[in-house]
Amino acid sequence: MAKVAFLGLGVMGYPMARHLKEKGGHDVTVYNRTFAKAEKWAKEYGGKAAKTPKEAATGQDFVMMCVGNDNDVRSVTLGDDGAFAGMTKGKIFVDHTTASAEVARELYAEAKKSGFDFVDAPVSGGQAGAENGVLTVMCGGDAGPFGEAEKVIASYARMCKLLGASGSGQLAKMVNQICIAGLVQGLSEGIHFATKAGLDIEALVATISKGAAQSWQMENRYKAMIENKFEFGFAVDWMRKDLSICLAESRRNGANLPVTALVDQFYAEVQKMGGGRWDTASLFARLSR
Template identity: 60%
Template sequence: MAKLAFLGMGVMGAPMAGHLVKAGHQVTVYNRTTVKAENWAAQHESAFGATPRETVDGAEIVFACVGNDDDLRAVVLGDHGALAGMTEGTLFVDHTTVSAIVTRELAQAASKKGIGWVDAPVSGGQIGAENGQLAIMCGGSQANYDRGEPVMAAYAKAMRRFGDVGSGQLTKMVNQICIVGIVQGIAEGLWFAKQAGLDPKAVAELVSQGAGGSWQLVNRSGTMIDNAFDHGFAVDWMRKDLGIALEQGKQMGVPLPMTALVDQLYAEVQALGGGRWDTSSLIQRYRAMAGEL
């Protein structure tokens, strides 16, 4: 089995790295807040590093799942960054959702050292990470993808290469665009059902069996109705992702009017104090307008 490093012990990275250990790999981890890495290492009888450079020493494949473009640059570049400790012929697999621009920038820096790069953002949220049921969208050379694919399989439900470096990030933008349109539609529909005097849960159960069904309707309608949002993917992170997609669309000359609208609706949720609520909290706007918050 492989000697691996994993950078980022957040709600996604920690369980993903855990699945790698369960698969029999030797995993060393890093986190900006060292105590998180130390606790994870103690729990999994593994090692942790004080810096990315120290953590990746001897690793065949380095994985990362951090916050944003700047966070990724911070763990990859510089004297204490991952590239400073990686050797020619190794592979960097990035699970962070970032811009295609920074992905290509860092992949080029890695290439100069003979290090391969695969951008591999994921979908499935914390539950998907914990259950090893993530959808992974990949970009990179076929050879690099083929190296990473059997290792990533430890926490994947589905995985596919969509093209060269940056293609994974572009696909993740499609994923987020589709999600927010669906979630806003569910929020409107459930609020409409309530105001019409219907039982929203009964409506959601039936509609989910027809053409209006979706993962979001099945898994989020109940918590939307119950006013429970302390779980899942945070509004703050979704707005970060939508900002990336909107900027990419601008560069490509592709209008994204629905995405722009829902992004602003999420801004209203943030103004209600819901930056850390799950993305399904779009329905809270209606409660606020009705004076129910």
């Protein structure tokens, strides 16, 4: 058992913190920008609620965080009331936010100055993965702190791997999102084509999902497409945030991402259709307009 703080109780953080308490057996303190939500979590699961990130981080062995974007990351970690102000030497900070590799390296350097460790550790698996404790976690940082953090992360992950130096976890998450963007667009076009061709979609997917076209997206998103039901899952707004990070990084490292850029624009069309909170499978909807 460790003393652990979790900062950010959104659709991902709320169940991740729960797994720390229930599955991991850790002593958990939570922080959320809306204090009432932190109080609600503490009442449900028996942990403690803190009013500031600094208060939450003080005295903890590990501090985990999952917030929205680079600006949120800096807001929660830096400043007089930020979590870093409560960290002490030898402790470990783990950031599960999907953010830029730049901010990960920045905070790694800040942590080192103060004698504690920082691991960037974005996750994949969505809300369902968080609720079921089966997330995939991609990490960047130093091997020693990662090895310690991995034992705590195991409470809500089925896969956790160190992929390189600071920022490598965020870069790996970018690859993850680049791959998903192309897959969902391809699946959308395939199901759209099959519908126009008059094929039995259930029979089709049962067949081709056993061959080279098989993917998690196919098996878990084709029903949403044929039923035109997208009020669930990983929101288009979040995907566009992630793809903007990918495209910005590609401009820095010279990578050529023509399909990713195109799919990002398709998601912009979905937003204009009122689908900002729809699941990413809603790419299909723009083909059927």
